[in-house]
């Protein structure tokens with residue numbers, strides 16, 4: 184080898200060997216990465232694939248989200264999207280006619296039991312991910328053939344407090360999901376881990392300075408959706424969400440809270456929740472935080488449009 188003929192063979196070969204060792208180390212990490220060894224990955228973080236050798240840009244491995252586990256197999260969620268469309272349940276969606284645009288996105292996200300049937304022109308027809316609150320699970324179970332059979336390509340991500348989601352037989356919502364997964368083996372049902380739930384609380388604390396529990400609030404499904412989407416998507420278009428000042432603005436539109444059912448006016452509902460001393464969602468506070476995220480991530484809020492910067 185050329186190295187050995189040089190003036191300082193020992194030093195050079197030490198360097199060469201070090202490089203070789205480092206390279207082999209990276210290669211081994213890379214191989215572990217291929218088989219998804221959770222320990223190695225969680226140490227390296229999710230961006231590891233970018234600097235490990237032989238990382239193919241064509242065959243990008245699916246991102247693994249360890250905070251979400253399959254209700255039956257306990258496997259973590261794999262999800263990696265380019266442009267995501269997150270469709271709000273708001274009455275703002277009625278008459279927007281953005282269905283075809285939404286359906287052209289690489290991943291389409293919906294929340295809770297928001298329907299597409301009969302609303303395709305406004306909200307689109309495809310659903311790739313549905314983020315669902317523990318309180319909305321009974322609504323899915325009212326129509327299980329539709330949610331878990333007809334639309335079995337949809338990934339369900341359920342969030343809820345530990346008392347309802349515990350896996351020891353005492354979590355009532357977890358039990359319902361387990362049963363649904365047994366009846367519908369093709370259903371892709373994932374639950375948010377306890378650790379991930381605390382992480383989402385931690386994000387609220389970090390962004391608002393307030394402890395979620397002490398301030399008497401529940402996080403919204405939108406909150407959990409955006410946190411996962413920021414990890415899974417390269418870009419996000421959010422349709423139909425109003426901003427934090429919308430209800431005080433001059434061009435505000437009076438619409439129902441949900442596009443698919445009559446009911447209380449959206450702004451009335453927002454204000455009621457924002458001021459509830461206990462048990463409300465801080466929808467307006469959350470929107471202020473979303474606007475902040477939109478400055479750091481590729482997030483566009485549209486219909487109605489937000490101006491962020």
Ligand SMILES: *[C@@H]1O[C@H](CO)[C@@H](O)[C@H](O)[C@H]1NC(C)=O
Nearest residue numbers: 332333334335336368369370
């Ligand atoms: C999903 O449903 C279709 C028809 O409803 C069925 O043919 C297919 O096998 C199901 N997929 C899985 C993974 O169960």
Ligand SMILES: *[C@@H]1O[C@H](CO)[C@@H](O)[C@H](O)[C@H]1NC(C)=O
Nearest residue numbers: 420483484485486487488489
């Ligand atoms: C809102 O934003 C979309 C896309 O960014 C744009 O096409 C549309 O013209 C905007 N609408 C208004 C009312 O500004």
Ligand SMILES: *[C@@H]1O[C@H](CO)[C@@H](O)[C@H](O)[C@H]1NC(C)=O
Nearest residue numbers: 426428429432487488489490
């Ligand atoms: C919030 O929404 C209102 C009403 O659509 C709009 O007038 C205002 O410019 C928006 N503010 C921001 C910061 O996007």
